[in-house]
Amino acid sequence: MPKKEIKPKQIDVTMEISESEIIDLVKEALKGNEKEEKIDPNAPKFVIHRARKDSVNKKTTALWKLEIEFINEQRARRNSEYTIKHYQRTFKKLYAFCAFNSAESAEDISKAYQQFPHEDDALAYVGKKLPFGVLESDDFQMRFVSYLSNVDEVGEQTVTSYLRDYRSIMYFCMGHGWIKPFKIVIKDKEAPIKDCYTEKEIDRLLVKPDTRNFAEYRNWVIINYLLATGNRIQTIINIKVGDVDLDEGYININVQKNGKVNRISLVRKMVIILREYIRRCHTDDEGYINDDNYLFCTKYGEKMTDSTLKKAIAEYNKSRGVNKTSIHLFRHTYAKRWIMSGGDIVSLQRMLGQTSNKMVQHYANLYASDIKDKAEMHSLLTNTKNKSGKTIRPK
Numbered sequence: 001m002p003k004k005e006i007k008p009k010q011i012d013v014t015m016e017i018s019e020s021e022i023i024d025l026v027k028e029a030l031k032g033n034e035k036e037e038k039i040d041p042n043a044p045k046f047v048i049h050r051a052r053k054d055s056v057n058k059k060t061t062a063l064w065k066l067e068i069e070f071i072n073e074q075r076a077r078r079n080s081e082y083t084i085k086h087y088q089r090t091f092k093k094l095y096a097f098c099a100f101n102s103a104e105s106a107e108d109i110s111k112a113y114q115q116f117p118h119e120d121d122a123l124a125y126v127g128k129k130l131p132f133g134v135l136e137s138d139d140f141q142m143r144f145v146s147y148l149s150n151v152d153e154v155g156e157q158t159v160t161s162y163l164r165d166y167r168s169i170m171y172f173c174m175g176h177g178w179i180k181p182f183k184i185v186i187k188d189k190e191a192p193i194k195d196c197y198t199e200k201e202i203d204r205l206l207v208k209p210d211t212r213n214f215a216e217y218r219n220w221v222i223i224n225y226l227l228a229t230g231n232r233i234q235t236i237i238n239i240k241v242g243d244v245d246l247d248e249g250y251i252n253i254n255v256q257k258n259g260k261v262n263r264i265s266l267v268r269k270m271v272i273i274l275r276e277y278i279r280r281c282h283t284d285d286e287g288y289i290n291d292d293n294y295l296f297c298t299k300y301g302e303k304m305t306d307s308t309l310k311k312a313i314a315e316y317n318k319s320r321g322v323n324k325t326s327i328h329l330f331r332h333t334y335a336k337r338w339i340m341s342g343g344d345i346v347s348l349q350r351m352l353g354q355t356s357n358k359m360v361q362h363y364a365n366l367y368a369s370d371i372k373d374k375a376e377m378h379s380l381l382t383n384t385k386n387k388s389g390k391t392i393r394p395k
Contacts, residue, residue, distance in 0.1 A: 058133035066132040090165035099127030196333040219316040228270040230334030242291030
């Protein structure tokens with residue numbers, strides 16, 4: 001029996017309805033509301049949870065609970081995992097410092113390590129349980145800096161990065177009204193001049209290895225890639241084969257520190273290197289390219305971690321007689337060569353994936369190629385004639 005086609009009903013909008021008929025229709029519609037609705041026992045149940053943020057109190061809420069609230073908000077803002085991990089490291093530093101700062105004597109600190117020997121950091125384990133109100137204690141910032149510099153013995157740039165995270169955490173608390181607002185000023189210090197890779201060191205690193213040794217071959221390709229793009233570690237380990245457009249000579253950068261995507265150019269030499277590398281290491285038995293593979297993966301085809309990549313490059317460099325092992329130093333070397341060869345800072349900013357031009361301007365100030373020539377031309381010493389006469393002979 002054929003199914004009956006359901007047609008929508010046609011309404012005659014031209015027909016007239018009297019006032020009494022309208023009243024009767026309204027009464028009929030209201031009758032259903034007079035009856036109590038029956039709830040289906042099999043219907044899904046929903047619970048409206050009380051917002052945790054409303055129950056936060058700086059005198060009773062532990063630091064570790066504040067961390068949960070803060071990190072959840074960072075994830076909601078879609079911050080990168082790299083940024084979130086940095087915040088988590090900062091919280092751990094804050095835990096340890098708060099316990100250190102709250103201890104009445106050195107004996108109390110020793111007791112913490114004796115009481116919790118199973119913990120990686122006994123001070124952090126104790127400090128995470130303190131109420132987060134300790135963050136606004138007198139001279140907290142000054143004491144935290146002193147602790148990081150003298151007790152933890154970290155460098156000035158690292159201290160500044162922890163302070164920036166501390167400021168973000170405090171402003172988060174202020175924004176929710178948990179602590180009284182106050183201004184946090186951090187004096188940025190110029191990054192020190194890096195001792196970049198030299199020509200001789202780069203020549204050693206770029207000697208092509210036996211392509212049958214996957215790890216060494218992969219590391220050689222990574223070195224070439226670093227010198228071709230200046231990418232960060234977190235960017236490199238997240239690149240997939242499908243992100244590489246060899247035909248057009250571009251690579252799509254989908255994971256960056258600033259959370260933004262970028263599309264950068266690949267020089268022809270790098271395209272040739274990647275084409276061979278992908279063909280050798282990322283094609284199946286039938287010759288199809290595996291686009292979902294991580295471009296620079298482990299020998300088992302798994303995603304590399306930042307520590308694994310650092311270790312791999314460090315070992316590769318040392319095997320070539322190069323004592324410098326920093327991956328980030330390739331980024332500085334890339335920027336230095338760009339500036340010294342006359343490249344503009346706007347294009348460099350895009351290649352490096354920098355949100356602002358502050359860092360690239362720093363590179364430009366350090367490595368501008370024409371400064372030396374101008375100094376020779378215009379310096380006072382160059383343009384001053386030597387005076388004749390007797391000179392004092394050194395003894």
